Amino acid sequence: MTGGADEGVYFITGKDFTNAGAASSSLKKLLEDRGVPADIVRRFSIAAFEAEMNAIIYAVAGMMRYSITRDMVKVTLQDMGPGIPDISLAMTEGYSTAPDYIREMGFGSGMGLPNIKKNVDHMTITSVVGEGTTLEFDIALSPSP
Amino acid sequence: MKLKDIIDTLELQVMTPGLNLDTEVTGGYASDLLSDVIGHAKEGFVWITFQVHLNIIAVASLKGLAAIILVNSRALDEATLKRAIAEGIPIITSPLPAFEVVGRLYTLGLRCP
Ligand SMILES: Nc1ncnc2c1ncn2[C@@H]1O[C@H](COP(=O)(O)OP(=O)(O)OP(=O)(O)O)[C@@H](O)[C@H]1O
Ligand SMILES: [Mg+2]
Numbered sequence: 001m002t003g004g005a006d007e008g009v010y011f012i013t014g015k016d017f018t019n020a021g022a023a024s025s026s027l028k029k030l031l032e033d034r035g036v037p038a039d040i041v042r043r044f045s046i047a048a049f050e051a052e053m054n055a056i057i058y059a060v061a062g063m064m065r066y067s068i069t070r071d072m073v074k075v076t077l078q079d080m081g082p083g084i085p086d087i088s089l090a091m092t093e094g095y096s097t098a099p100d101y102i103r104e105m106g107f108g109s110g111m112g113l114p115n116i117k118k119n120v121d122h123m124t125i126t127s128v129v130g131e132g133t134t135l136e137f138d139i140a141l142s143p144s145p
Numbered sequence: 146m147k148l149k150d151i152i153d154t155l156e157l158q159v160m161t162p163g164l165n166l167d168t169e170v171t172g173g174y175a176s177d178l179l180s181d182v183i184g185h186a187k188e189g190f191v192w193i194t195f196q197v198h199l200n201i202i203a204v205a206s207l208k209g210l211a212a213i214i215l216v217n218s219r220a221l222d223e224a225t226l227k228r229a230i231a232e233g234i235p236i237i238t239s240p241l242p243a244f245e246v247v248g249r250l251y252t253l254g255l256r257c258p
Binding site: 024025028110111 | 196201
């Protein structure tokens with residue numbers, strides 16, 4: 001694995017479904033290039049994709065910041081959007097407010113946030129209704145002792 | 146079971162030319178909901194779906210699925226097929242409905258372990 005910190009930001013545009021998943025797949029490649037083990041890359045990609053899709057579906061715009069060090073990858077996705085009134089309800093498997101046209105694209109099973117939670121080491125959501133949501137997660141890159 | 150044997154036996158049509166079909170298939174999952182597939186499908190599975198939106202390629206690629214099997218002769222647009230080829234995800238179609246395709250795969254011995 002190569003050392004050195006690596007950080008940056010991707011800008012996400014709400015409702016831009018043709019580029020959907022672009023930020024997550026370039027981050028996935030970054031981790032692969034650093035020689036991160038495949039199972040960790042997979043857990044990371046799932047979390048990043050679900051987070052990115054939520055920003056695209058629900059928000060107007062978002063900023064996905066990442067930092068990768070030797071030990072950890074961390075993502076902070078801050079969006080400008082409607083916010084989440086009840087975070088624990090939103091975290092419930094099967095809870096979704098996705099409208100019909102979003103469901104027709106295959107979203108809206110209410111499994112996105114639970115999938116993130118399952119695949120990361122730490123996850124926090126803060127949200128202000130009418131302003132936006134910030135989702136932060138990290139995953140350890142070195143095998144746990 | 147190899148992907149190409151499944152394709153031959155079930156007379157499926159491959160929409161993505163040039164991709165390796167020699168992959169070992171480890172199981173199958175049927176769903177039209179992306180996050181459900183992300184949560185439950187496993188590496189090497191075939192994914193049976195009616196869903197044709199571009200996002201299915203990203204999901205299959207991040208889960209390391211063996212192939213996507215589209216039912217009811219669902220057609221993909223050019224952009225989605227290009228993405229599938231670029232990501233190395235074989236897209237296979239069947240004229241049969243999902244129930245029939247899943248039933249046949251099960252008879253061949255595929256499970257959802
Ligand atoms: N960034 C966000 N801004 C506003 N609301 C959000 C955001 N992310 C999630 N939510 C709310 O939380 C609910 C649950 O999100 P989750 O990702 O678990 O499921 P989903 O997006 O509805 O469906 P799926 O992810 O399975 O396709 C959403 O339906 C939405 O109401
Ligand atoms: Mg979601």
